[in-house]
Amino acid sequence: MPTRPTITAFKASPDRGQGLARDMRVRWALEEVGQPYDVRLVTFAEMKEPAHRALHPFGQIPTYEEGDLVLFETGGIVFHIADTRPGLLPDEPNARARAITWMFAALSTVEQSIVELQFVMFAERGKSWQDERRAMVHDRIRARMGELSQRLGDADWLDGAFSAADLIMASVLLRTRGSGLLDEYPNLAAYVARAEARPAYQRAFAEQLAVFEASQAAG
Amino acid sequence: MPTRPTITAFKASPDRGQGLARDMRVRWALEEVGQPYDVRLVTFAEMKEPAHRALHPFGQIPTYEEGDLVLFETGGIVFHIADTRPGLLPDEPNARARAITWMFAALSTVEQSIVELQFVMFAERGKSWQDERRAMVHDRIRARMGELSQRLGDADWLDGAFSAADLIMASVLLRTRGSGLLDEYPNLAAYVARAEARPAYQRAFAEQLAVFEASQAAG
Numbered sequence: 001m002p003t004r005p006t007i008t009a010f011k012a013s014p015d016r017g018q019g020l021a022r023d024m025r026v027r028w029a030l031e032e033v034g035q036p037y038d039v040r041l042v043t044f045a046e047m048k049e050p051a052h053r054a055l056h057p058f059g060q061i062p063t064y065e066e067g068d069l070v071l072f073e074t075g076g077i078v079f080h081i082a083d084t085r086p087g088l089l090p091d092e093p094n095a096r097a098r099a100i101t102w103m104f105a106a107l108s109t110v111e112q113s114i115v116e117l118q119f120v121m122f123a124e125r126g127k128s129w130q131d132e133r134r135a136m137v138h139d140r141i142r143a144r145m146g147e148l149s150q151r152l153g154d155a156d157w158l159d160g161a162f163s164a165a166d167l168i169m170a171s172v173l174l175r176t177r178g179s180g181l182l183d184e185y186p187n188l189a190a191y192v193a194r195a196e197a198r199p200a201y202q203r204a205f206a207e208q209l210a211v212f213e214a215s216q217a218a219g
Numbered sequence: 220m221p222t223r224p225t226i227t228a229f230k231a232s233p234d235r236g237q238g239l240a241r242d243m244r245v246r247w248a249l250e251e252v253g254q255p256y257d258v259r260l261v262t263f264a265e266m267k268e269p270a271h272r273a274l275h276p277f278g279q280i281p282t283y284e285e286g287d288l289v290l291f292e293t294g295g296i297v298f299h300i301a302d303t304r305p306g307l308l309p310d311e312p313n314a315r316a317r318a319i320t321w322m323f324a325a326l327s328t329v330e331q332s333i334v335e336l337q338f339v340m341f342a343e344r345g346k347s348w349q350d351e352r353r354a355m356v357h358d359r360i361r362a363r364m365g366e367l368s369q370r371l372g373d374a375d376w377l378d379g380a381f382s383a384a385d386l387i388m389a390s391v392l393l394r395t396r397g398s399g400l401l402d403e404y405p406n407l408a409a410y411v412a413r414a415e416a417r418p419a420y421q422r423a424f425a426e427q428l429a430v431f432e433a434s435q436a437a438g
Contacts, residue, residue: 057370058328058363069313075327076320083316094288097302101295108294108326109277112334119335123355129348136342144277151276 002084004036005066007077008055009211011041017212019205022074023062025171027207029078029164031200033085041211075107075168082164089164102158102165110148111172113140117179141181145173149185156194170195221303223255224285226296227274228430230260236431238424241293242281244390246426248297248383250419252304260430294326294387301383308383321377321384329367330391332359336398360400364392368404375413389414 007030009023023039030037046052048059055063056072064071064080071077079100082088090096117137124130148169152158157166170192176182182189195201226249228242242258249256265271267278274282275291283290283299290296298319301307309315336356343349367388371377376385389411395401401408414420 053366053369058324058366060328069316071316071320073320073324073328075323076316079319079323080316097288097290097295097299100298101290101292104294104298104323104326105277105292107323108330109279109292111327112331115331116335116338119359127348127351129346129352132346133348133352140338147272147277150272 002035003067004038005030005064006038006040007065008040008042008052008061008063009208010061011043011046011211012215013208013212017209019208020175021061021208024204024208025074025168026062026064026077026081027204028167028171028201029081029088031203032167032198033081033087035081035085039207039211075103078164078168079103088167090160095160098159099163099165102163103168106165106169106172110144110169111175113137113144114172114175117141117176138179138181141176141179142184145176145181145185145188149188152187152191154187157191162195162198166191166195221254222286223257224249224283225257225259226284227259227261227271227280227282228427229280230262230430231434232427232431236428238427239394240280240427243423243427244293244387245281245283245296245300246423247386247390247420248300248307250422251386251417252300252306254300254304258426258430294322297383297387298322307386309379314379317378318382318384321382322387325384325388325391329363329388330394332356332363333391333394336360336395357398357400360395360398361403364395364400364404364407368407371406371410373406375410381414381417385410385414 007023007026010021013021015021027037042052042061047056047061052063053059055065055070058072060072062074062077064077069080071080078088089099117134120130120134120137124133127133157163158169159165173182173188173192174196182192196205226242226245229240232240234240246256261271261280266275266280271282272278274284274289277291279291281293281296283296290299297307308318336353339349339353339356343352346352376382377388378384392401392407392411393415401411415424
């Protein structure tokens with residue numbers, strides 16, 4: 001039986017409990033494999049202090065502590081959970097390798113422009129070029145979504161049964177919801193809806209929302 | 220003995236053989252583990268055709284074929300090579316998990332703004348805001364490099380012996396060379412130089428340069 005892990009999450013998430021902070025991906029993975037866990041909440045100030053940076057060199061959340069093991073990057077944490085507990089990666093070696101390639105694809109090829117959209121919306125607020133840049137980044141996101149939509153077709157999941165690849169890809173696509181782009185690709189919107197309907201997603205979502213609500217009540 | 224793999228690479232790389240195209244990362248990994256391989260060269264037009272998209276949903280290089288297995292994303296391919304041949308990942312489970320978390324960190328947290336710089340330099344050429352955007356993205360890259368520099372300190376590699384994590388991280392940092400940013404962090408510049416000095420890197424670099432030179436000779 002693996003050791004019960006502790007993760008970190010925002011004390012008051014900037015997304016106001018919409019489930020877009022990256023601890024959500026780790027919570028969801030832990031719920032999928034039925035692994036109970038503890039959560040340590042950190043403020044923005046605490047994330048930048050040496051104690052937290054010893055766990056996470058880039059001063060972010062989530063981190064993951066399990067006995068002597070410390071991990072700090074969402075993709076690496078979700079991979080570790082999937083690699084050490086049954087349920088999130090296929091046993092057949094080729095299918096497993098393909099699922100892992102999709103995890104990397106979601107977090108680099110697909111998420112690149114989706115993260116960039118956050119910079120346009122926040123760091124470039126008030127710049128004369130913001131509208132033009134937003135349109136350019138939207139088109140970059142559409143290019144990737146169009147290719148992904150083609151590949152997915154009418155399949156339920158990226159490659160056979162639900163896996164850590166779908167967990168990561170759906171989490172990446174979810175971040176575009178405010179832009180309306182996802183609705184331009186009905187099969188991707190349905191894919192994300194299927195992911196959100198999973199009981200493990202629902203439990204993880206409720207947990208992170210409860211943290212945000214508690215922060216507001218205390219505030 | 221694993222099957223001899225076939226990868227794809229640009230017939231005429233847009234980086235003119237500087238080793239910045241992503242097949243370089245895969246060639247380097249294959250050289251590190253001593254795995255001979257074949258290369259199929261593709262033009263820009265061929266990359267977007269159905270035959271190549273069947274291998275790579277996003278119409279890019281590299282792809283990786285090994286018997287019945289097809290992989291398409293650099294991180295996933297390098298992971299697979301490291302997972303199936305000795306030499307690129309530690310055996311000890313915690314050290315292995317940490318190396319994998321660094322692979323994901325390099326390709327998402329660190330490379331995000333480095334890829335974005337390419338968009339600034341090419342897609343935003345001639346825009347009135349290009350200089351201001353370049354300065355903003357440079358600062359984003361500096362933030363990550365500063366944190367990475369702090370963590371690396373005077374160690375040779377990210378976490379003990381050279382691993383797939385260093386292969387990916389050095390490849391990501393190398394892409395900034397034209398910007399001069401790497402030289403602002405002497406320990407990172409030395410880290411990249413150590414990586415480039417590895418015989419496996421040198422062999423991979425020579426192979427991809429020979430492809431570019433042949434494409435120029437062929438006219």
